[in-house]
Amino acid sequence: SWIRDGSLTSTALLRLGHDKDVKDFIDWYAPYQYDNGKIPCCVDEHGATPVPENDSHGEFIYLVAEYYRHTGDKAELEAMWPHVVKAVAYMDSLRHERMTSKYTVGANKPFYGLLPESISHEGYSAKPMHSYWDDFFALRGFKDAAFIAKELDKPEAAKFAAFRSSFRSNLFESIRQVVILRKIDYIPGSVELADFDATSTTIAVSPGGEAGRLPGPLLARTFDKYFQEARLRRLGIKPWDAYTPYELRTVGTHIQLGQRARAHELLDFFFTGQRPAAWHQWAEVVYRDPKTPKFIGDMPHTWVGSDYIRSFLDMLAYERESDSSLVIGAGVRDEWVKEPPGIKVSNLSTEYGPLNYDMSGVGKVVTINLRAGIRMPPGGIVVYSPLDQPILSAAVDGVPTAVRGAEVRVRKLPSIVTIRYAK
Template identity: 25%
Template sequence: MAQTHEWMFYEVMWRGWTQQSLPVPWWARQAFRAWSDDFDRGTYESKEAAFASNALYRYWHMVGVKDHRQESLIGQAGEVEPVYDKYVLTFFLYDPVSGLTHLPQLADGAAVEQRMPRPHVPTVVSTYRAGHDVTLTERIFAAPVGPRQRAVTVVQASARSGDGAPKEGWLCAAVVPAGPSGFQRHDRQGRLLTDRRITQLRYAADQALVETNTGWGPAFDSPPEQFGVYGNPDHSHDPDSYLVRSPFHDLAHGGKLNGALQAEDQIAGLCSAAFAWPFRVSGDEEFGITVRLPVDFFQGPADLDELRSVDADELHTAHEAFWEQKIKGSGLQPELPGEVGHLGALFGQARAQLLVLSDHGEIHPGPTVYDSFWIRDSSVEATACSLVGDETLAERQLGTHYPLKFNRGGGRIGPCAEYGFFGGPHERDDREWDSNGQALWAIGRYDRTYRGSGLGAKLYLPYVRDGARWLRDNRDGFGLLHSGWSAEHLGERDKPHYWDDLWGLAGLYEAARLAERIGAPEVAELWGAFDDLKAATAASIRWVLGEQRDRLGEWETYIPTGPGDVGRRDSTMIGAAAYFHPLRLHMGSKLGDEVDRAARHTLDTMYARFVTGGFRHDAAWNAYGPYLTLQLAHAYLFAGEPEKTDRLLGWTVAAAFPRTGGQEAALGAWNEQHAYSVASDFAEVPYRPWYMGDIPHGWAAAEYLLLLRDILFFEADEDRDPHLYIAPGVRPHWLGEGETIGCERAPTLFGGDFGYRLTHRPGQHRVDVEILRAPQGVRFVYPCRFGPVTGVTVDGEPVAPAGDDVRIPAGMRRFTVEYA
């Protein structure tokens, strides 16, 4: 049964939407657009609870300050929601002559536009063109302010004439409870992950400050001329009372606000308020206001003065300068031609998103429901950061936060020992047995990249050695990791998954190599643990393949999610993509030729059965998986099929900019899941509920960084014959006549930076490559994608070609490849 406030919220939103009288957020409008009484009954007790939690349409934009805890979400109509504060700020226009209230939420898609002027700078600009030819613009960003550098989200809102003719009106701001993320996320376990109920709302007119419940809300640089605060004074249970006791009703039926300073609502928590600034503009004139949202902890008059101590334009200038230097002035700089220039812009934006999602050195995979630390996600995120030049953040994650998640107790976690296990509440409660392999893998990869840091040696005892021993000693009777729920995209938690074993192998491999590099005495012991898990995993996979052939007569070769799923041919087999990326177990065929071939066939089975543009994960999510699509694209890059990589990449990039009804749903960010309805502009609405995680999804951002980097170059055989592939995923259509592609200042797993520039001259059937910098002793391979190689010149000397994979000795600086 729905709780009172859930039912009330549902009714108020529904009636406000049908009457076009309230600023109903984008996600609620999409739910009403394709309403179904069906919902996820395993998670929510009622359709109202599922609706109030925004279970299906989790799309928004984000701003925030690097290394600060709280981000602010931006809705599709310019609403601003500080994640942990109980209010949402939205803007609208009022025309006192006609008595019409112009809400951007009620406009058609063409009337509202949003953009990020520079994608690597987290600033969102939202523009609303109202019906009376007045344009409302918001510039939204977050920045540190004052001596303690506490974070504030700043909104600069302005009104101007749309046609240059004189215009008068009111620029209005409203404080409401429902925003981009939802109203209240309340599930059957009683978790209140998001609760935006406003039970008390107060306007401190002498301070031009709004207070919600017990905390500060928006602070205005200039006080409004009119204001009104609204609640439920008689404790009414009639939803229509909320439509009548509303600033939007008062403006439409009388042209003024109630002037109240305080209100309460103990029934539904739907208090609201509005504030108005009259304006008169003509020509190019603008009337503007500044609103500051204290997303850090502020209290008292001195803090209020500090909050307003820096001019908003100065704050924005400093904000832009910081991100420009951080993203464009350091780290890997991809050089991409016009055809694919947008990939570089998205690369910078993904870097910035990971930095914003970093909370004091912990990268959290999302700003709301995933705003906590997972070993699994952070292993990929830290590795991506280390390989694009954000090594300080990566080192802090691995060197500070991983040891804090290392268990030293003598108890048990299910069937496994507590001591030596990497994991906090997520890993322990859900028995995520992949985490030890991921921790060891990430530490080893970082140590390879930044060998001078000494991080591997610092963490070797007890973390690496004993984490590896945990993998050796905590396996089932078949030598595999126990049943668990390492990632919900793999299937049920009561079964074992090869994903865990593959990660365990990669982690043990890196642990053994690290032991070799530092001269630890346990080298043979760690290689023994690797060999033992390798033998068990390979034997199990071969057994499954044999059973599928002999018992089920399967003509199609594929590796299912685990040994308990013989013959299970569904999308949970996506876990096998990890064999190639990020684990690179195919390099050196670490599990044997038969398993290697089966893994390659599994890619093709997935592509044929579960890809329609992107990877469809019907088995677990009933939605697209953007980060899973990127994993599959990466696997195909390593498997030598870059044309499929290119197709999957193209879909995923488009999925970062979805539109519905002509309106932007996101501005260069991925959800964990991408709803079929949004992906198709509601041409396809699923027949059953689907799953939605967070946005921006930090793991997806990390996957994109790693994929674009490896398209430009990737390392191979780091331990025996170190070599580097140049432009392995660059497609012919990327480069026109005389156009160049390359990178600068790119960290590598060889411990030195790499940079190159490739110029294509199709009129001459020639490719010119200049090596700008490279690690010592590393040779190069250039897989020519433009046609059969007919000639090669290395540092001015002709070399007989030997196939289309052109091999260049270490130390060379220039080479030319001619093709037919």
């Protein structure tokens, strides 16, 4: 079992209410941590795999924190605390390998403060690279370690927060330098190659939570470029033989970047790669010619399936870290809303508790019934325009309320939100 697959698959399971399965996985995996704090990338019948893959440490910490956010199980958080502390110490030691004087000058400067090269990103299996995939997971781990320490009232909270801030600063500066030195207009996949790999960069948005901090134009251009190439592939203009449906992660990323129509165009294409169609699943590799006699990996591929689940659930609701809000409806289709009985979400797990709402449209009006049972997020509940057109006006419980772009922010529960459109 891979912690990489396991952490993100666990996120999908948590959102669907399968808490016990996730706890069992955490409890089984944690004892395989090495004495120096290293989290193994994989555990099999022979035990922990020693190959260094530097995304694993952040993924484990994230998994522990995510389980707690969905369950409030402080006893499990306390039990995992020693593992978290050791993993943080190991990540800190790794980044300090790139904080010597050698990395403060010349061509080595973009490596400063990052994690060392590894092969965790499968595209770098032939030769290890300083992969931003590893670094964004490390940042997620440092962030969640600081969060866990604060929740448990541990004295390490301030130190871990300092690690988080320092590492983020080094990571963003590295990206800035590579963009300038290599004359690119997107977030690269690695320092050495300055390669374009939007599927990898999705991790910066989810679960990384850095969409609100990364340079906006650079982030937008990364996924503009990806979408343009994906559309050319779909139309048959760009030749292709195969793709890996890990790209399903880009659907959720487009939702979180406010690109609903693009997200559905991508998803419609990916659905054509489900083979056999009646199985409703993806293999690890999808070939243009389904009879191609080459490697397809696991079928069904669980991690790919969990990427789909997470992206689909983002259409209904996702936590937005930049303003501590819960965004609902950002990916729903017009017909889902307008065709009776509309949309009904029941007990969708979020870090604020179980989410329940109904959404339906008649004529030029869409009504959203936000039900009780969830804690109000610090930034409120953001109702994203259910229809893919500009909002004319909105009201909460009959009282007119402000509209900011495509968003209506709600501060009380239960409540009924009414959104009016011009057509």
